[in-house]
Amino acid sequence: MDNYTKAAEKIASADGILITASNGLSITEGLNLFANDEKFHRLFGDFVQRYGLRCLLHGMASRYENEERTWAFWARLIKHYCIDYTPSLSMKKLKEIVGDKDYFIVTSNGEGHFEKSGFDPDKIYEVEGTWLDMQCSVPCHDTLYPAEKTAEEIAKNEDKGTFPAELIPCCPLCGAPMVINMGAGQSFIENKRAINNYREFTAKYKGKNLVVIELGIGRRNTLIKAPVMKMVANEPGYFYITVNKGEIFIPDEIESRSIGFDGLIEPVLVSLAEAKNNLN
Numbered sequence: 608m609d610n611y612t613k614a615a616e617k618i619a620s621a622d623g624i625l626i627t628a629s630n631g632l633s634i635t636e637g638l639n640l641f642a643n644d645e646k647f648h649r650l651f652g653d654f655v656q657r658y659g660l661r662c663l664l665h666g667m668a669s670r671y672e673n674e675e676r677t678w679a680f681w682a683r684l685i686k687h688y689c690i691d692y693t694p695s696l697s698m699k700k701l702k703e704i705v706g707d708k709d710y711f712i713v714t715s716n717g718e719g720h721f722e723k724s725g726f727d728p729d730k731i732y733e734v735e736g737t738w739l740d741m742q743c744s745v746p747c748h749d750t751l752y753p754a755e756k757t758a759e760e761i762a763k764n765e766d767k768g769t770f771p772a773e774l775i776p777c778c779p780l781c782g783a784p785m786v787i788n789m790g791a792g793q794s795f796i797e798n799k800r801a802i803n804n805y806r807e808f809t810a811k812y813k814g815k816n817l818v819v820i821e822l823g824i825g826r827r828n829t830l831i832k833a834p835v836m837k838m839v840a841n842e843p844g845y846f847y848i849t850v851n852k853g854e855i856f857i858p859d860e861i862e863s864r865s866i867g868f869d870g871l872i873e874p875v876l877v878s879l880a881e882a883k884n885n886l887n
């Protein structure tokens with residue numbers, strides 16, 4: 608039996624599916640936070656000139672001279688990569704693979720693509736925050752507020768980093784400027800609801816059959832990969848599928864319950880969805 612069929616069978620007989628993902632998946636979808644390429648310069652050429660930005664991640668981590676510039680950067684980013692996003696082939700195939708199984712998604716990607724691809728927001732935990740929520744910059748309270756409409760309005764009115772000042776969102780309690788959740792730095796507020804949902808999911812599948820599908824997470828990732836591999840090691844009913852070009856890492860203790868696909872995410876998901884459809 609080939610590995611795709613074996614993986615498809617494991618998924619078919621699983622009680623639930625845990626999807627974990629990092630920037631390898633985003634890159635597959637055409638969003639490369641590290642690239643200093645033509646696409647980046649086309650979108651942020653003025654920011655490159657003014658601030659010497661080297662890539663999107665540099666822009667996300669930068670502190671600008673005022674709220675207007677900060678929001679101009681984020682609004683343009685959100686408009687381009689979230690609001691104008693249409694589900695990629697990888698996301699469509701992943702949905703096919705999950706089918707009607709119960710699932711949960713843990714990701715360090717914050718661009719909301721899982722949600723935009725039709726996955727349930729209550730089944731997604733974005734560990735490093737999201738681009739689609741904002742919070743008080745102080746923060747004086749720990750509520751997350753939807754940011755998409757604000758970002759869209761700013762992006763519509765923004766030109767070369769400038770837009771009407773009244774569009775800058777302020778905290779409803781203390782009046783301080785709001786910041787995008789993932790860009791809040793030291794003030795970052797964790798999504799307690801998502802953390803709780805993830806806890807409930809892992810509790811529910813303790814002692815059961817769970818398949819982990821890991822997409823594009825670097826081999827030394829300690830935020831998601833290491834703890835999930837440990838969880839698999841502790842649960843004999845768990846099975847681990849990892850997809851990563853040139854960076855497959857499976858510890859010996861879970862090797863007999865693992866499959867590594869050393870390849871690009873999109874063609875692997877296409878083949879896996881096909882193997883699933885061929886099972887019956």
Ligand SMILES: [Zn+2]
Binds near residue numbers: 781
């Ligand atoms: Zn506040």
